[in-house]
Amino acid sequence: MSDEQNNEQGSGSVLGKSKRKPLLIGLAVGVAAIGLLYFAYDTFIGSRSVSTDNAYVGGDNAQVTPLTSGRVVEVLVTDTQPVRKGQLLFRIEDSDQRIALAQAEAELAAAQRRYGQSLAQNRALGASADASEAQINSAKASVASAEATLTKARTDFARRQALVGSGAVSGDELTTARQQLVSAQASASEARAMLAQMQAAAVSARRQEDAAVALTKGTSDTTAPEIRQAQAKLDQAKLDLERTIVRAPIDGVIAKRAIQVGQKVQAGGVAMTVVPVGHLFVDANFKETQLGKVRPGQSATLKSDFYGGDVVYHGKVIGFAGGTGSAFSLIPAQNATGNWIKVVQRLPVRIELDPKELQAHPLRIGLSMDAEIELTDAD
Template sequence: MRSSFSRRVILALVIIAIAAGIVPALRYYRDFMSHVSTDDAYVDGTVALVSSRLSGTVSAVYVEDNWQVKEGDLLVTLDPRTFQVRVDQARAQLARARQTVDELYAQLAAARAGLELTESQLNQAVLDYNREASLYKANVVSKETYDQAVTAYRVAKANVALAQHQVTQAQAALGGDSEDHARYDRPIVQQAAAALEAARLDLSYTRITAPMSGIVTHKTVHVGHRVQPGEPLMAIVPTRRLYITANFKETQLTDVRVGQAADITADIYPGYVYKGHVDSISMGTGAAFALLPPENATGNWVKVVQRVPVKIVLNQPPPPDKPLRIGLSVEVSVDISDTRGPLLTSTLQKHFFRNGKPFTPPERLQIPPLPEILPGWPDIGPLPGGQSTPPSAPMKQS
């Protein structure tokens, strides 16, 4: 009797244990069939390398490693004196170009006045010739006097032709358009204005600002360094543009689709789960884009399961007490129960397209307007396109 009772107790305990294990077993089986996971995943993000557009000497550095900066904050300044001199030279060249245009207009006015003078002289020579010709026919004046009148007429006519050529030459020096409403809209002024704008632009490049908000890392620049164009000075890691790169096995991607929910756990914060979704799936394996891709056309070939990078985007920014950092190891689990999503697109792309056309880029470099350089410069008037009509305009050629 006692052994029979013991068997019954043991059987009951086994039944209870099986019944208690069914629920978690079913839950595990359901999770196993509806999720794919990997621990080959890392935090990734866009890193902005800050560099100089000019060659110069660093005069001031305003940040240090791991400092937080905002878009547009001043990071580094280069010695601006050389570029200020170039701006001065360009302004002087622009003023000289305007002065040259004024001189050309003065030459055109003088040529027109000379033309009027020679035309008046020609009219007088015609009158003198007609009078001397009538007197010569009446044998009142000598042939010498008549020849002098003929010569004077021919000289006056040649002077008019010369004056006309001088007016044409003066108009050609102004580009053929002598209308005063476009007085300074000339190639020589436009070239000088473009040189001034380029000099001012180079001067503005001596102030290196943050292209985006983030954390300064890998700062290598110091005061007194001689930097070259394109040389990395520091890097800025944006805290709100981080994402996860999960390298799934190719055998796990059968049912992975864009838009599926994903759970992310970081080794640095055990127990905390970040919520995200599949943003896109890479068009190639990691080995295909490696610096030295594998050579499979060999005799000793061993099949290796390839891994495909999958981009996971967080649904919400990380909480302030649990920030993510580039390079951290994470584990990713993707819910593949819903396979209606696309395979070859990105969830971020649709936010920047309307009716199939882009309307705003996801990253846009903010270009500040050029500052006014060196206050106190003499005002030489507006640049081409904003000029006004001078009070004295040359007369048109009749």
């Protein structure tokens, strides 16, 4: 190779090195500028909010469960049908409930009659006790009369017995006086026995009255225990009859209708579900690294894949789930292994939606949402 060729190659390498240096400097400046822009965005713009597309519409469904058993005779709604609170959903055959109601009405009437009979019996026992006590006074008078007769008979007998020796009283008169004394003693004993019997009968009659009155004391024809029991059975029968007509517990849309006409349903079985489309929320699953500044009360904006970006919903954070999704899964993650790899977890954040916006643009449970929370709002 000639000296001229060597000089040309040397000048070319020097020229290449002189061009490479400005390029490297420009590249470094560009990378630094990009890093600075990202830092500025993250500090002044990105740090003001957190967002996720892992969010879904949820709601507190109302399960319609009949509270009485029977055969379904009419179903007035079907899946996807909107209903209002109190609207008739289906009816259950009510023949058994009507029979039970008639029986309960009859039992209440019988209980009221028995109570009235008890009151009448109480009055009768009271009158009987009063009559027994009145007879006591008559018996006392008889005892007093018998004792007076006995006293006279004793006096007459003693007087005649004293005169027997003088001959002023004959033996027949003394015998008669003795017989009168014995008769007066017997009459007095009989009167006293009759008095004791009358007193015992009066006490027994009064105690019978007290025992009968104790069953109704402090009660009326509405508060007596047996009447209240019969009334409660009647109220239950009326309630069971009313429960054969099942109405919507809330406003919403029918979902999962599980009954047909002619089917026998059991009390407590789920017949259908009512979804409250006017009171929905969003569970947004944020990464744990995003939640350091998220607080309840912060505002949020949401977009639904159902309507696209043209419809924006507004809501606010109302709380956090009690654990991550993996913590409540059927098979929780077991990280105590030698090949453990750390995975960023997600925690559901519940966002309440504006009912007016839901009314204007209805959503359904399970739809996907994009959620963004403003971190600059006050807690």
